[in-house]
Amino acid sequence: MKSRAKYYFLMPGVIWVLLFTLFPLVYSLYLSMTDFRMGRDPSFIGLQNYAEILGLDGGGGDTKALETAGFTLFIVLGSTALTLFLGTFMAWIFNHDLPFLREMRAVITMPLFAAPVAVGFLGVVIFNETNGPINNIFQGLGMGRVNWFIEPWPARFAIMITDVWQWAPFVFIVVLAAMQGIPDDLYESARLDTKSNWVLFRKITLPMIAPALGTVFLLRLVETIKILDIPTTLTRGGPGSVTQSYAFYIREVGLRGSFQLGDASALSYLVLIVAIIISSIYFWRMRARYE
Amino acid sequence: MNVRTSRIVALLTILALLLSGVSAFAQDTFMGKTAAELFPIPDVAANEQEQQLAFQALLAAGLPDGTALGAGQTMTFGVLGQGSRGGISGTIYFWRNVFEAATGAEMEIVEVPYNELGTTIPADFLTGQYTYDAFIGAAWQYGDWVSNEWIQPIDQWIGDPRFPSWTPDDTAPAFRALLQWGGQTYGSQMDGDAQLLYYRQDILSDPEWQAAYEAEVGSPMPFPIRTWQDLLAITTFFNGKDWNEDGDPDDGISLHLAAGGQGHFHYATLAASFAVTPSAGDDARAVSKYDNVFWFDPDDMTPLINQPGHVRALEFLQELAATGQEAQFGWQLGEAWDNFLGGNAIATFSWGDVGSLSQNPDRSVITGNLGADVIPCSSEWYDRETGAFVTDTENPNCVGNTTGGSWHPTMSAFTDVPELTYYFMAMLANPVINFYNATTGWQGIDPCCTYQLYEPRGTAVSEDYTAVGFNADDMERYINSYGSNVYDKTTYLTYLRIPGTLEYIQETLDIRLSEAMTGQLSAQAALDATAADWEAVTDGLDRANQLAIYQAAIGYTPGG
Numbered sequence: 001m002k003s004r005a006k007y008y009f010l011m012p013g014v015i016w017v018l019l020f021t022l023f024p025l026v027y028s029l030y031l032s033m034t035d036f037r038m039g040r041d042p043s044f045i046g047l048q049n050y051a052e053i054l055g056l057d058g059g060g061g062d063t064k065a066l067e068t069a070g071f072t073l074f075i076v077l078g079s080t081a082l083t084l085f086l087g088t089f090m091a092w093i094f095n096h097d098l099p100f101l102r103e104m105r106a107v108i109t110m111p112l113f114a115a116p117v118a119v120g121f122l123g124v125v126i127f128n129e130t131n132g133p134i135n136n137i138f139q140g141l142g143m144g145r146v147n148w149f150i151e152p153w154p155a156r157f158a159i160m161i162t163d164v165w166q167w168a169p170f171v172f173i174v175v176l177a178a179m180q181g182i183p184d185d186l187y188e189s190a191r192l193d194t195k196s197n198w199v200l201f202r203k204i205t206l207p208m209i210a211p212a213l214g215t216v217f218l219l220r221l222v223e224t225i226k227i228l229d230i231p232t233t234l235t236r237g238g239p240g241s242v243t244q245s246y247a248f249y250i251r252e253v254g255l256r257g258s259f260q261l262g263d264a265s266a267l268s269y270l271v272l273i274v275a276i277i278i279s280s281i282y283f284w285r286m287r288a289r290y291e
Numbered sequence: 292m293n294v295r296t297s298r299i300v301a302l303l304t305i306l307a308l309l310l311s312g313v314s315a316f317a318q319d320t321f322m323g324k325t326a327a328e329l330f331p332i333p334d335v336a337a338n339e340q341e342q343q344l345a346f347q348a349l350l351a352a353g354l355p356d357g358t359a360l361g362a363g364q365t366m367t368f369g370v371l372g373q374g375s376r377g378g379i380s381g382t383i384y385f386w387r388n389v390f391e392a393a394t395g396a397e398m399e400i401v402e403v404p405y406n407e408l409g410t411t412i413p414a415d416f417l418t419g420q421y422t423y424d425a426f427i428g429a430a431w432q433y434g435d436w437v438s439n440e441w442i443q444p445i446d447q448w449i450g451d452p453r454f455p456s457w458t459p460d461d462t463a464p465a466f467r468a469l470l471q472w473g474g475q476t477y478g479s480q481m482d483g484d485a486q487l488l489y490y491r492q493d494i495l496s497d498p499e500w501q502a503a504y505e506a507e508v509g510s511p512m513p514f515p516i517r518t519w520q521d522l523l524a525i526t527t528f529f530n531g532k533d534w535n536e537d538g539d540p541d542d543g544i545s546l547h548l549a550a551g552g553q554g555h556f557h558y559a560t561l562a563a564s565f566a567v568t569p570s571a572g573d574d575a576r577a578v579s580k581y582d583n584v585f586w587f588d589p590d591d592m593t594p595l596i597n598q599p600g601h602v603r604a605l606e607f608l609q610e611l612a613a614t615g616q617e618a619q620f621g622w623q624l625g626e627a628w629d630n631f632l633g634g635n636a637i638a639t640f641s642w643g644d645v646g647s648l649s650q651n652p653d654r655s656v657i658t659g660n661l662g663a664d665v666i667p668c669s670s671e672w673y674d675r676e677t678g679a680f681v682t683d684t685e686n687p688n689c690v691g692n693t694t695g696g697s698w699h700p701t702m703s704a705f706t707d708v709p710e711l712t713y714y715f716m717a718m719l720a721n722p723v724i725n726f727y728n729a730t731t732g733w734q735g736i737d738p739c740c741t742y743q744l745y746e747p748r749g750t751a752v753s754e755d756y757t758a759v760g761f762n763a764d765d766m767e768r769y770i771n772s773y774g775s776n777v778y779d780k781t782t783y784l785t786y787l788r789i790p791g792t793l794e795y796i797q798e799t800l801d802i803r804l805s806e807a808m809t810g811q812l813s814a815q816a817a818l819d820a821t822a823a824d825w826e827a828v829t830d831g832l833d834r835a836n837q838l839a840i841y842q843a844a845i846g847y848t849p850g851g
Contacts, residue, residue: 038417
């Protein structure tokens with residue numbers, strides 16, 4: 001009876017994982033090897049979808065997938081780097097005794113609690129070419145207006161800025177917690193050798209917060225690879241298709257038009273493989289460092 | 292029907308409406324409900340005037356008691372989602388209380404965003420959910436809906452006295468065709484979408500501005516505007532000048548060209564007269580391999596979108612757009628309308644909404660100064676049969692349009708409450724209710740029918756519009772142009788109604804146009820890319836099947 005009870009307790013978790021994690025994974029892997037379109041019977045085609053996307057079938061490959069992957073890479077690298085830098089910088093400032101620290105901290109973390117869709121719509125107002133506050137400020141400073149939604153590069157940066165605005169507070173919270181966990185006596189000892197804040201940061205703070213930064217880096221990287229909400233609401237993928245992210249494209253292929261769920265599943269698996277490789281490298285490095 | 296007979300019919304109709312209106316004043320309830328209960332302020336009606344006008348229309352509509360059709364049941368209605376006071380969906384919210392009072396049933400409204408139209412409703416059918424008893428979509432979706440047998444004909448109920456009265460005969464033939472497929476009626480009338488040219492009547496007819504134009508350009512202002520080339524000359528002249536005297540430079544044209552919006556409609560409307568040629572025979576609208584086709588070669592589904600006529604049209608659209616603000620390339624529909632209605636642009640071309648919205652003082656400063664005309668012709672067009680451009684300024688190529696969704700309800704083939712559903716569909720199609728809806732402006736419902744058009748094309752009179760506060764001169768120009776577009780044109784832009792229309796238009800053409808308009812691609816490269824995209828879509832959907840449906844949709848007989 002005692003030995004059976006543990007299985008009863010385990011069962012809900014096992015069922016949950018089987019139903020909501022393993023089954024979708026296995027089913028979408030199967031779909032990725034079919035020519036399934038919603039409303040039609042699927043045929044098994046092996047790795048043909050993957051070959052077509054990657055151009056291994058003698059064709060030119062899925063150029064749209066490549067284009068959207070390029071934009072996604074731009075956002076992943078730019079946004080992750082900026083969120084880490086800004087979040088760490090804000091955490092460093094707030095790790096000092098400043099007036100209204102608690103109030104400011106609450107204000108800074110607010111974007112984190114907004115839905116990305118809402119943040120995207122907010123961006124539509126903020127980046128509005130004619131009446132948006134950003135362009136108004138630029139004009140007030142004697143600079144010209146930026147065509148945020150019309151020109152490709154400003155549109156790309158509008159998405160990156162919006163994403164950074166929302167997620168820098170996440171880095172801020174985690175890194176601030178890590179900074180506050182550093183014993184004061186380390187700094188006091190170090191100050192006997194140097195008065196340079198930069199040296200203190202580089203030699204003590206940075207190494208001590210590195211594990212937290214590494215985790216945040218991984219989370220942001222994997223999260224940004226899936227970016228969909230902000231391009232959908234802020235630019236709708238435009239102008240043209242320059243701000244269509246990879247996830248945006250998967251959605252276009254699988255859930256719009258002719259519902260090509262086979263192709264969409266293959267595209268999804270490719271990004272899953274990339275995410276697994278990145279995570280594995282990270283955990284391998286972490287293990288190597290701490291074991 | 293000769294002119295005299297039609298006048299007598301018109302007079303009798305007006306008399307009947309007036310009489311029903313008089314008796315309406317004698318009534319103060321509908322099915323035991325007052326105007327305040329049916330159109331509460333601010334939940335449904337915006338103000339007392341709107342409440343009273345709607346209630347008068349309701350009483351004049353003479354809706355039959357529908358409680359025997361499904362009292363206590365629930366009907367689920369899917370609609371383009373723009374909110375309870377937004378275009379198209381607002382109409383459903385506005386009349387829901389009336390439907391529930393008339394039938395004793397309940398209505399559940401499910402809004403579907405514009406960009407999800409091609410996803411939500413098809414996915415519902417493909418996965419066997421069958422959520423909706425009826426839904427309002429665009430006429431271009433018939434290719435998917437009918438070929439998949441998701442919707443059912445409604446002919447059996449039309450004319451049945453148990454339901455609100457309406458007849459497809461009232462609908463202008465160009466719009467009626469969009470409610471029908473294979474000789475059967477699937478949709479009930481609601482909205483008639485077509486694009487018109489709108490301009491500032493006061494500025495363009497001002498002798499001082501005409502003299503200034505002639506002094507600068509060296510020729511008289513080409514007004515009235517006959518051709519796209521005339522329009523470009525005018526918008527070029529006015530763009531950047533402070534003609535509205537607000538201290539800032541103003542615009543020549545106002546267009547909505549954002550990716551993921553409805554900018555592709557601007558292109559199709561404009562390109563028609565550059566790329567469509569009428570038939571040379573007795574019937575100018577006869578479809579052949581070369582004439583009256585716009586989208587695909589009707590023999591093999593080869594895209595025509597990158598033919599020289601199309602490329603020239605897109606280059607022209609680029610030139611025209613350059614006579615307005617750069618911000619246009621990021622504008623959605625409402626922003627382009629508001630720029631024109633706010634008095635900042637000389638011209639725009641868009642749907643009938645602009646006509647009714649121009650009369651709304653909350654939205655428009657140009658009431659009384661609205662100029663309207665049919666979409667311009669082109670003095671330059673491409674003849675595919677000869678493989679050469681034709682230039683003729685005396686006899687330009689004129690092509691009418693029914694561009695747009697012509698949003699209207701269709702009934703699910705899987706509904707459990709077909710008669711209850713039809714009651715609501717017929718209610719919205721009732722002439723009195725539909726007339727009222729089209730005059731509100733905010734509902735996004737455009738004229739479709741004879742009872743909304745002036746003589747000789749319809750039975751409406753100026754007083755019908757001035758009674759709801761519209762400017763008589765504006766309406767004269769607007770309504771007559773609308774009627775002229777749907778009745779008088781020699782030929783029309785082919786309406787694309789095949790499976791995958793959204794994929795062809797929204798998912799590919801719209802994006803490529805945006806790339807061309809924002810300078811990422813040349814017109815030729817953008818349309819070549821579109822053609823390649825379309826080939827892939829056609830192959831993916833089964834070319835032979837697509838070809839058969841396309842031929843049926845445009846009335847083409849191979850070898851005929």
